[in-house]
Amino acid sequence: MFESEINAVAWENDRLVLLDQRRLPGEETHVHCETSEAAAEAIRLMVVRGAPAIGIAAAYGAVLAAREAWREDPDHWQLAIQSRLANLAAARPTAVNLAWAIRRMEACCAGITSGDPAPVMLREARAIHEEDRLANRKMGEFGAELISPGSAVLTHCNAGALATGGYGTALGVIRAAWGQNRLIRVYAAETRPWLQGTRLTAWELLRDRIPVTLITDGSAAYLMQQGRVQWVIVGADRITANGDVANKIGTLSHAIAARHCGVRFMVAAPVSTIDLATLDGARIEIEQRAGSEVTEFAGLPLAPKGCDAFNPVFDVTPAGLVDALVTERGVILRPDAEKIAKHCQ
Amino acid sequence: MFESEINAVAWENDRLVLLDQRRLPGEETHVHCETSEAAAEAIRLMVVRGAPAIGIAAAYGAVLAAREAWREDPDHWQLAIQSRLANLAAARPTAVNLAWAIRRMEACCAGITSGDPAPVMLREARAIHEEDRLANRKMGEFGAELISPGSAVLTHCNAGALATGGYGTALGVIRAAWGQNRLIRVYAAETRPWLQGTRLTAWELLRDRIPVTLITDGSAAYLMQQGRVQWVIVGADRITANGDVANKIGTLSHAIAARHCGVRFMVAAPVSTIDLATLDGARIEIEQRAGSEVTEFAGLPLAPKGCDAFNPVFDVTPAGLVDALVTERGVILRPDAEKIAKHCQ
Numbered sequence: 001m002f003e004s005e006i007n008a009v010a011w012e013n014d015r016l017v018l019l020d021q022r023r024l025p026g027e028e029t030h031v032h033c034e035t036s037e038a039a040a041e042a043i044r045l046m047v048v049r050g051a052p053a054i055g056i057a058a059a060y061g062a063v064l065a066a067r068e069a070w071r072e073d074p075d076h077w078q079l080a081i082q083s084r085l086a087n088l089a090a091a092r093p094t095a096v097n098l099a100w101a102i103r104r105m106e107a108c109c110a111g112i113t114s115g116d117p118a119p120v121m122l123r124e125a126r127a128i129h130e131e132d133r134l135a136n137r138k139m140g141e142f143g144a145e146l147i148s149p150g151s152a153v154l155t156h157c158n159a160g161a162l163a164t165g166g167y168g169t170a171l172g173v174i175r176a177a178w179g180q181n182r183l184i185r186v187y188a189a190e191t192r193p194w195l196q197g198t199r200l201t202a203w204e205l206l207r208d209r210i211p212v213t214l215i216t217d218g219s220a221a222y223l224m225q226q227g228r229v230q231w232v233i234v235g236a237d238r239i240t241a242n243g244d245v246a247n248k249i250g251t252l253s254h255a256i257a258a259r260h261c262g263v264r265f266m267v268a269a270p271v272s273t274i275d276l277a278t279l280d281g282a283r284i285e286i287e288q289r290a291g292s293e294v295t296e297f298a299g300l301p302l303a304p305k306g307c308d309a310f311n312p313v314f315d316v317t318p319a320g321l322v323d324a325l326v327t328e329r330g331v332i333l334r335p336d337a338e339k340i341a342k343h344c345q
Numbered sequence: 346m347f348e349s350e351i352n353a354v355a356w357e358n359d360r361l362v363l364l365d366q367r368r369l370p371g372e373e374t375h376v377h378c379e380t381s382e383a384a385a386e387a388i389r390l391m392v393v394r395g396a397p398a399i400g401i402a403a404a405y406g407a408v409l410a411a412r413e414a415w416r417e418d419p420d421h422w423q424l425a426i427q428s429r430l431a432n433l434a435a436a437r438p439t440a441v442n443l444a445w446a447i448r449r450m451e452a453c454c455a456g457i458t459s460g461d462p463a464p465v466m467l468r469e470a471r472a473i474h475e476e477d478r479l480a481n482r483k484m485g486e487f488g489a490e491l492i493s494p495g496s497a498v499l500t501h502c503n504a505g506a507l508a509t510g511g512y513g514t515a516l517g518v519i520r521a522a523w524g525q526n527r528l529i530r531v532y533a534a535e536t537r538p539w540l541q542g543t544r545l546t547a548w549e550l551l552r553d554r555i556p557v558t559l560i561t562d563g564s565a566a567y568l569m570q571q572g573r574v575q576w577v578i579v580g581a582d583r584i585t586a587n588g589d590v591a592n593k594i595g596t597l598s599h600a601i602a603a604r605h606c607g608v609r610f611m612v613a614a615p616v617s618t619i620d621l622a623t624l625d626g627a628r629i630e631i632e633q634r635a636g637s638e639v640t641e642f643a644g645l646p647l648a649p650k651g652c653d654a655f656n657p658v659f660d661v662t663p664a665g666l667v668d669a670l671v672t673e674r675g676v677i678l679r680p681d682a683e684k685i686a687k688h689c690q
Contacts, residue, residue, distance in 0.1 A: 025649035187655070190639065192537060192561040195647055198640070203649045214639055214654040216537040218562040218595025222631075222660040225597060250563025252570060253598055260601045286567075294535065294559050295543070297642060302540060304370035304548045309559040310532070315567040 006161035006204055008048055009056045009129065011122070016060040018048045021162060025203040036065035036084045043091035043098070050163020051237060052132050052270065055097030059125035061088045062105035066117040077117060078109055096238060100272055101128055132165030135270045135328035136172040143173030143233070143268050143326040144180055151230040152185040153177070154220055157248035158200035159235025159268065169235040169268040171204060173326065178210050186212045187229060189220055191250060193293040193311065217250045224261035232258045236269035243319030243335035244281030252315040255322070264323040271327045274344055281316030288312050351506035351549055353393055354401045354474070356467070361405040363393045366507060370548040381410035381429045388436035388443070395508020396582055397477050397615065400442030404470035406433045407450035411462040422462060423454055430454075441583060445617055446473055477510030480615045480673035481517040488518030488578070488613050488671040489525055496575040497530040498522075499565055502593035503545035504580025504613065514580040514613040516549060518671065523555050531557045532574060534565055536595060538638040538656065562595045569606035577603045581614035588664030588680035589626030597660040600667070609668040616672045619689055626661030633657050 010017045016033040022045070023029055031047045033039040039061030042048060048057045065084035069077035089102040108124040109117065147153070153174060160171030167175060177183045186205055191197040198214055205212040215223065223229050232254045238246040245251070245267050258265040278284060291309030295302055303309070325335040332339050355362045361378040367390070368374055376392045378384040384406030387393060393402045410429035414422035434447040453469040454462065492498070498519060505516030512520060522528045531550055536542040543559055550557040560568065568574050577599045583591040590596070590612050603610045623629060636654030640647055648654070670680040677684045 026646070189563075190537070190647075192535070192563055198648045198652075202652045206649050206652060212652065214636070214648055214652055216562070216594065216639055216656070218534075218537060218598055219655065219657055219660075221598035221601055222594060222657055223655075225660070249561065249567060253563055253566035253602055256566055256602050256605045257598055260605070291559070294561055298645075300643075301371070302535075303543045303559055304551050307543075307547045307551060307557065307559055310564065310568075311561070312564055312567055315564075315570070 006207060007166060008050070008053045008162045009060065009165065011060050011063070011126070016057060016064065018042050018057060019162070020047050021049055021200065022046060024199050033061070033064065036061050036068060036088060039064055040088045040091040043088070050158065051097040051273070052164040053162065054092060055101035056125070056129045056132060056165050058088045058091070058098050059101045059105055059128045062102065063118055063121045063125050066109070066121040070116055070118060081109060096275070097272060104128065129165045132270070133167060136164055136167040136169060138328040139169055139268045139270070139326050140167065140172035140176030142331050143266060143324075144176035144182060146266065146324055146331065147177045147182045147231060149182045150184055151177075151182060152187065152228060153183060153231040153233050154187040154189060154223060154229045154254065155201060155232070156189045156197065156234050156251050156254055157191045158196040158204070160201060160204045162200050162204055163235065168204075169270070170233045171201065173233055173266065173268050174210065175208065183210075186210055187223060188212050188214050189217045189250065189254070190214060191248060192217055196248070217253070220254050221257035221261070224257050224263045229263055231264050231266055233266045233268060236267050236273050237314060238278070238284060239267070239269060239274045239325070239340075240278045240280050240284065241276045241340060242280045242337040243322060243325065243340055245317045245319070245322060246281060246284050246314050247317065249312055249315050252317045255317040259321050265321055266324045266326060267322055268326040271329060271344060274327075274340060276341070276344060281318065284316055286312050286314050286316070351552060352511060353395070353398045353507045354405065354510065356405050356408075356471070361402060361409065363387050363402060364507070365392050366394055366545060367391060369544050378406070378409065381406050381413060381433060384409055385433045385436040388433070395503065396442040396618070397509040397514075398507065399437060400446035401470070401474045401477060401510050403433045403436070403443050404446045404450055404473045407447065408463055408466045408470050411454070411466045415461055415463060426454060441620070442617060449473060474510045477615070478512060481509055481512040481514060483673040484514055484613050484615070484671050485512065485517035485521030487676050488611060488669070489521035489527060491611065491669055491676065492522045492527045492576060494527045495529055496522075496527060497532065497573060498528060498576040498578050499532040499534065499568065499574045499599065500546060500577070501534045501542065501579050501596050501599055502536045503541040503549070505546060505549045507545050507549055508580065514615070515578045516546065518578055518611065518613050519555065520553065528555075531555055532568060533557050533559050534562045534595065534599070535559055536593060537562055541593070562598070565599050566602035566606070569602050569608045574608055576609050576611055578611045578613060581612050581618050582659060583623070583629060584612070584614060584619045584670070584685075585623045585625050585629065586621045586685060587625045587682045588667060588670065588685055590662045590664070590667060591626060591629050591659050592662065594657055594660050597662045600662040604666050610666055611669045611671060612667055613671040616674060616689060619672075619685060621686070621689060626663065629661055631657050631659050631661070
């Protein structure tokens, strides 16, 4: 199995250590969080990003919260921890795994009947982290089996070690396929406006010596038309009950082009990304961010003064365009409501 | 008719005056060319860009060449002008209209039997310029008729007044439709990596008070899926005998998404863009430019050091995805080889 040594989130010397993703690829620096508030702030400021990675960081943040609450009031620490957990959970509103991880750490709290809660909480946080790593490795193996040797693939945004507990979802599949000598090249779409492809995916793959070629988002259809890629492989932010996939803006465009050009489209995401409570993608609210992300770069104006911009952050790819949905439980080919319900049982 | 006062190319006080498009939208400065070599250099450096605008600039450059040749040797100026015209024609290898304009100016030369050639050449250059303006206005009228009142449209790159003798091809259609109260909004795709949409199209439309909203290239499919645009309207760099359309990279992606989402796709270009000698798009060589256009911005690195990039400048949209091809002669719905041959007779 092809490993990656990239750790976006770690617990070292009794504190949470985060690779500062805002500064990549130019600088490789770490932010050390000694308090639960520092952990919440790091999530808010996007020092760490990617839904699974945020969940893991929050779980370690809950350990810091337990330590603080225990020191503050050993008799009533379970009361004292509440506001700190709420603060962590509110750090990013849309990341599904953040709320999930905090709920799980709360359940852990409730089971502690005596003594310092921090060591017990740390075991739970480490379990969440390790389970995510394992899920990614399983996804990698399942996904890689679908890829014929000699293939080239395209990925969008960053669904890699940096976005997870390690290894990655879409990049997990790519790492596994690379380790099995199935891949000849990875194309990374730059992913405007934040350039996660340029800044994060290219950095991750180069660091693991996997050959990566950057393209503009608008070049993807040309690559597919020319037969230069066989698969598009992406992660997901939310998958609805019918199999519609919310992911970084630009994903839909690749999915439509893939179907048109006979290129296959794979989504790799843990089962926790599947939201059975939401029937289809039309019911997902698409976050819109400031137009200045499009009209400016690093504080410099690109567009003429007063120019309006529309900046949706996600789009929804209909299930009908997905050839394979890969989770830690296996592969769903041509996902639909029935197959997904069965998969999640 | 809705007019535009933007002039990318002009002849004033016996010299060629070019709006410096490298500095837009931040600065509105002009480059004055007093010699044919200065004109060639301005084309090379992309002070002026857009195939029709380059052709017009080269035609005025030929007037400067005639003046130089006449001063150098009034008896043999037709010999002395040759190397200067060749220098102009070689300034950009791929711009079709450049070679066409120089050939027309050479034919004009050949017809001059006595006296200073510059005034005769200037009349011919002005005719080329005026014919282009007129062609754009006709295209605008023909194209606008296809657009239902209340529509929103998406355009890519810059096929506007800045790219032509004035008014524009795709933006000519948009200007005419706006003047007829058919449009509610124009979306401009930023057009990575050079950002012609952000820098040039937004500037042109804002200046003419046409409401424009900038989007990333990857947001186009989402807009179409959401029913926010009814037409995609683009220019063309070359149209082959069968109707395939070479245009700025990213165009193909929009065309595929448009067909998938039931949005219509219009190409506006003068008849001179149709290359009957090339059978189909597969025979067009796609120019590839430096990867640094993708991995860097304004000299600053975006990607990790050593990251490779693939940077094709154009793509080819198959004729089958084109709903309407608009020239100064009229509209071809669902263009194919037979319709195009008849149109060009």
